Amino acid sequence: MPDQRFFRCAGPLRLDEIATLTGSEIAPGGDSARLFHDVAPLDAAGAEHLSFLDNRKYRDAFRASKAGACIIHPDIKDQAPAGMALLLNKRPYRAYALAAQAFYPAGAPPGRVAPSAVIGEGARIAPDAVIEAHAVIGPGAEIGPGTWIEAGSYIGPGVKIGAGCRVGPQATVTHSLVGDHVRIYPGCRIGQDGFGFAPDPAGHVKVPQLGRVVIGDGVEIGANTTIDRGSGPDTEIGAGTWIDNLVQIGHNVKIGKGCIIVAQAGVSGSTSIGDYAVLAGQAGVAGHLKIGAGARIAAQSGVLRDVPAGEEQMGYPALPLRQFMRQIATLKKLTKKQ
Amino acid sequence: MPDQRFFRCAGPLRLDEIATLTGSEIAPGGDSARLFHDVAPLDAAGAEHLSFLDNRKYRDAFRASKAGACIIHPDIKDQAPAGMALLLNKRPYRAYALAAQAFYPAGAPPGRVAPSAVIGEGARIAPDAVIEAHAVIGPGAEIGPGTWIEAGSYIGPGVKIGAGCRVGPQATVTHSLVGDHVRIYPGCRIGQDGFGFAPDPAGHVKVPQLGRVVIGDGVEIGANTTIDRGSGPDTEIGAGTWIDNLVQIGHNVKIGKGCIIVAQAGVSGSTSIGDYAVLAGQAGVAGHLKIGAGARIAAQSGVLRDVPAGEEQMGYPALPLRQFMRQIATLKKLTKKQ
């Protein structure tokens, strides 16, 4: 059902292929050899489609669905409509993601360097890398195997980009070392000078920014997001961290592994964020702070102090969630009394 | 008076031409054939200029103005200085906008494809479209009549852009269907993957984003704004909606007709916003919500629940305006007592 102008389906896939690649179990009665041609949501799926149920809100849609196959949690297999093949998995959304990746593989086009691309002296480009139209690769840069530099992107001198990455279109990456399987979205700005200067009424004096940006494997960085390089130490983004659009990461920030940073959030310079922490949309964290592993900062909240590991905070200045909620309730109650 | 390096005036225009194109009435005594050479603000205008009054704050400037002609509300025509030609209109600012458009028409340069542009196989470009230097048009894309793709913009494979649009410079549009008379500003990112993944400590698993962005006629989308494509359903922007700079629109969001979304606001995934709603600057709306038609969200406010049609909300979490104001007042009063 996806628009064929934009998406090419690699189906059909056999039920047992799908089971294997998603780590699911075929419920009794399922025909291993049955072919499925596409993925579809529960309410739109037909006999040739694979669907999934991950959220209780959609149980009615599940019971009424005409999907040929469905990935579900084992606990609800008894509620399935007759004739639906079931793939049992304790994390159905994750399994669906893997299946959908198989139906719609994300591969780059075959390796080539567009004639209009400009390649600097001494740049090393893996033979199967793709460099699209009007891209510019600086002198001495390295582009790893299978990496795809989209149209108009700029990779600065000496930058190293690993294997299986995708950059752009129209992203800029300078002063950076980028791992494998990193995805940098359109308009991203990575590696420019941080906001470092000695304030002076006679003219703020720029402090040369002599660090880099070091990005781990499997990182995603959203459209028009900005990540400044370090001032001396590096700015670091840990493996598997996902960053959404229009996020600002200041110089010298250290972000751990597997973090989730939602759109328009901002992290000021020299702050560190522990593994698996979450910053919701438009959240802000002041500079030189430590946000513990697994901490969760609510949308639009503003963090002005260190946050202990695992703690959820909300508000401005941000407070532990329960405390924030009690303050909200207190103000509401006192207002009614006035 | 506009700087002639940047703006070319199409004047002079006759008073009656201006009256016709703005839907205004010439007040008694006005000379229909009198020529006006340019527009100007009340305090700077001379005898050859057209000006307007839309705001009570500027009545003194109006009374002292030397403008040759002025667009005003009929109610205040008796306050005009002697000798000023008056164009009477109940919406003077709208009428001024139409007149200024006539003095400074926004037309594209004559149709041509720059030699450095790269046009993909099977792309269909209307004969009078303009494709500027270093633009890239993907295979199978369609560019409608009179549409102007500015320097360095990227139109992805299969994208359809209607008639009379203007895109860029340096915007990217992929996986999208764009209506007529749409204006996409520099650095806009439209159609990239939404922020969709199944969280997993072993590595978040990407969910292929299989929808599109569908943009109605007459939409404006500001500089460096980001609009992600749908995950399966489409992301939709209704006809006549105006979006300012640095706005984030998540995947699957549905925005109605004629909405106004001010700079740095953000709308999280799968939220719907009714016709003519307004989000002020830096406002945020959480995901999976319904914002009713004509609702108004104040600047920097954070919406965490559905908002009824026509309601004005403010604060974080956002509350109906009056309730927010009462809370502010209560806290102020209680603080004084402490």
Next chain:
Amino acid sequence: MPDQRFFRCAGPLRLDEIATLTGSEIAPGGDSARLFHDVAPLDAAGAEHLSFLDNRKYRDAFRASKAGACIIHPDIKDQAPAGMALLLNKRPYRAYALAAQAFYPAGAPPGRVAPSAVIGEGARIAPDAVIEAHAVIGPGAEIGPGTWIEAGSYIGPGVKIGAGCRVGPQATVTHSLVGDHVRIYPGCRIGQDGFGFAPDPAGHVKVPQLGRVVIGDGVEIGANTTIDRGSGPDTEIGAGTWIDNLVQIGHNVKIGKGCIIVAQAGVSGSTSIGDYAVLAGQAGVAGHLKIGAGARIAAQSGVLRDVPAGEEQMGYPALPLRQFMRQIATLKKLTKKQ
């Protein structure tokens, strides 16, 4: 120590050279002719490095440092480790900035116009200016001596850019007059239409934006920041103002000299901001306001009224700092009583 793939050190420099260029005094015992090869932080510096101490928090690191030379405030010269050459300066961070600039000069590459750049008719480009690959310079634009237009940047028709500037990569500048020594970061959008229209349910009517952006000398404008041109009056950025990434500046805004505007802050149309004012990260200022000289707006705060000169404000709506702090304390106390 900076990564030599990205940074080229111009050292060594003699101690007395460093003293002269930073305006520092060599403390008794310092060997004027001693050579220093690089800058380094206190804890990593060796005998051949210059370091600095600006913050009491690092005094222990200072006492234990093996740096060959250090820039310090005269008051603490007695705490220096034996053998360390001391440069005495009342503003050590500023002096360090100047020294680091000498070790890592920011000069542009030698003047040239890349073959893939597109230069419009009548554009005037100083002989020693640099125009990189795929840049586009519009007809009639002027690029001053020593100015460096990086890859893929777009300079619109008639735009004037002064001497010693650096733009891009992939920035767009239209309808603007830019002073000398201005730095415009990657993805900046300067001079596009402001968000100006007459609201109308039948279709908002665009108001032609007939002003410019006028940028003073020594301004820095961060990555992906957007500055709209005026609607008739100009948008103005005063000399020496520093603007961080992802900032929004609306049309007709006037920003004074030496201001500091931190990432993701936003200033709505027609507001004026006095000299040396500071907007911290994610702060927002409504339209048509006057923010006095030297005012300081805290991070994430939202200003809805004029702010007197020199005043510090915080919160939403923003209040004088002490008042905001008292309200926070009151709410905390009352919540405990509930």
